[in-house]
Amino acid sequence: MSKSKRLLELMLTVNRKRKFTVKELAREFRVSPRTILRDLQELEELGVPLYSEVGAHGGYRVLNERILPPIAFTEEEAVSLFFASHALRHYTAVPFRAEASxxxxxxxxxxxxxxRERIDQMRNRVDFVIPPRQAEAPHLPLLLxxxxxxxxxxIGYRSSGHTAERDIQPIGIYASSGLWYCPAYCFLRQGVRLFRCDRIETAREVEDGPVSLDLREIHLGNWHEASGGEGALLRCRAELTEEGVRVCQAELGARGGVAVRQDGSGLLDSEIPSSELDYFARLFAGLGPSALVKEPPELIAAVRRLLLETLERYKK
Structure with missing residues (x-):
């Protein structure tokens, strides 16, 4: 076996074993312990994070960071992966910002x-634009x-102008319209709720908290079905122009519920929790003539109230 091939296989082997001795590797690769020591030293110089332990039960250990084996990419694959990661730069918060960079x-x-030259030429030709947000979400890695x-x-969660502690069991995190969200089981509300990550001011693991639940069957694809909403559910129907469709799709994200017609207009038909009436009222009031709420009556009244308050302000 050539030295270069042995070094490559040795890197894969130590990454798989995590803990090993020189004698074990020497037997496996059928070389002398002295040769293995030289090879391990070369791997360390190449960046493989090895740590030697002394004593009767000593040996070598790979530190926490695993090293992936070499992977061959085509030019198109390399460019697509670069820009997939490059697109995250618009987010003020990313779970693994330092690692991704x-x-x-x-x-x-x-x-x-x-x-590299091709990528440099494409940097100002390809972009993934999101609404500009200044919201920080420092707890994304812990939530994930x-x-x-x-x-x-x-967590210390800020809502309605004050911060209160809650015990939650996160289901996942997702980004929508420049903001990060975390569906989680809330032990206070005894159900799945959606939390905005930028409103989570503190977060830590607790020893005296409730026992974790088995949520393996609940994930980002079905959490909303499991939530049941906070408070009573209300059927929401609203006619949307093409602009209304664009805004609602971007704003509601994973909630969905927008059916698009061939002419670009659409219909929002979804169940919403009564606790979020104010949020949807602000959404539809901001859309102006691009949306017309059909039901529920509570939402129509809330939109009308917001529009009248706005009109009064402009009468002065």
């Missing part, structure tokens, strides 16, 4: 000169980790 830098650095590991978090 580091990966993007490595990806760009090791590309051939002609591919808790969703994966089924952990309960105690």
């Amino acid at each position: 580091s990966a993007l830098g490595k990806f760009y650095h090791y590309m051939s000169a002609d591919v 980790k808790a969703a994966i590991s089924s952990k309960v978090l105690r």
